[in-house]
Amino acid sequence: MAAISARTFRPSAGQRRVAAKLLGALLSLAFVLVFNFFLFRVLPGDPAKNLTRNRLVPAEQVQVLRESFGLGKPLHEQFATYVKDTLSGDLGISYKFRRPVSEVIGERIWPTVLLLGLSTLLSTAIGLWIGIRGAWKRNSVFDRVSLGASLTLYAMPEFWLGIILLIAFGVGVGSFPGLFPTGGLSSPNTQLASMGGIVDVARHLFLPCLTLTLAYIAEYALVMRSSLLDELGEDYLTTARAKGLRDALVLRRHAVPNALLPTTTLIFLNLGFVVSGAITIETVYSWPGLGLLSYEALRTPDYPLLQGVFLLFSAAVIIANLLADLLYAYLDPRVRTG
């Protein structure tokens, strides 16, 4: 590592890189705020009227609402209010639920974290294993079959896969009964804290988790395979073999760690796609997370809620990308020392 001089503090290349990445992430977040603000202003119709539509509301009350949105004020003042409110966690009132957006979102976060976390873990583990095996035994039956399956899974809309699995294992085909519940987080009247409650949630989680795992295995497998294939052509592997190292060790100690480098960061970078999958899969299985919430918001359409969810998703992905960059800088000595 580059030694940092003790006398005069000069940021190393690595530190400058980190600073640049932090600044970039902040800029992206700021862009999201600006985008969200202007989108809200170009929405068709008057926000205050949208909120009160189909109900008899006295004109004074609409005026109060208009003022609470700051619609009468100049644009820059509206923007300042908007930024201040957003940063303090005030995302407005949901049209549909008639409650603060932040409250509605807060209730829906954990089911999504559970679903996405578990399926990401599973798809990563299985995908990497398939990719490594495929690349190591290139053109073997395993490689060909897994490559074909990966490309096929990749070409499917994940919600379609979800519906098919739902029919096959949830609804049942012909005389074959459904094995798993068709939707929701738990059966009605179940104590979530009890042992039976956990089993019940697990049974509800199974199909959506299986769908997302299958949908994302493909990409991890394909990337790991090509990344390892790139490494396998390198000279240092020949050297390792020439030293008399067994094949399995060459793979495990030399090739895989290097090939993992781009793949690790991809797992973080992929959060954007994972989020997209969550929206459709949660809809298919009525899993009460942020994805289903976005679907409900767009079908209403509930603009404040939609924007709140968009803001949260974007912030999550921006932060995940920042982590990926920092992780990469930490893992890769070439970047670390700059």
Add this chain to the structure above:
Amino acid sequence: MTQPTIEEPLGGAPQTDTTVPPSLPPQLSPKSIVRARRRQAAGRAWSEYRRNSIGMVGLAILVLFIAMAVFAPLLVPESELDVTKATGTPFSPPSAGFPLGTDESGRSVLALTIWGSRVSLLVGFLASVISVVIGSVVGIVAGHYGRWTDSVLMRVTDWFLVIPFLPLAIVLATVLGPSLANIAFVIGITSWPGTARIVRAQALAVTSRPYMERSRALGAGDWHLITRHILPNTVPLIFANTVLIVAVAILSETTLAFLGLGDPLRVSWGSMLDSAFTQGAASIGAWWYLVPPGVAILLVVLAFTMIGQALESVLNPRLRGR
């Protein structure tokens, strides 16, 4: 169209132009040389592509689907899509009269699937054109001009790259309203950053070549450099990339239509899945309504992926032999 007098100055036997004395070599205009060279290069690429069996299978599937979309009115009269004229019983399984069963209002699923190919392919192509044009222009301008132009453009590209696609597309589509053109626009505007990155890298590589310096020294302007040197060198890459973008665009159209953001007046594979799902086809086990559009999407996307990978291995010399 007027053909140049000299057809194939490099390949075929040189034809003697009547205005040129036979002792002199035939006069070739720079344009005709370039055109002939390009034709030769395309011919070489095609003959190499033909040897790629995966690519040829993909191409065959695609041609089949495009033919289905183009000749849809000949295969099935449009009146079969009219809900008021539907003759079948709602949600009836495949039978002799309805080979793929019927939907919730008694229309033939086969007819819907055939007509659905039109919107799905059209939106896919339109969105890809938008995406590739934006991506190529941004990439070339950023790569060629460099400095702050590059920094600003790449900052914007990174932003679009990092923002999760579906939430952004949902927000945009909700604001713009559901129509075919809007859906294509939304997909196009959210999917260009990948192309911009690839094109910029290639533009940077071309810009650093010595002949660019020579050309500049001879007084070439930006427009000349971009259109005569950078663009021709990036077109193969852009082309291979476009094919892959179409696959992504078709999948995106399906997803947006499934979420109810598609054009409500036109049938697409995504909107079929949307109505199948919202009308409860899954809970009554009406698989015949769900399987055909899904398989159609799967085949088309797979075809584009296969073609894209084959093209990449033909056009990208670094991948050859892999």
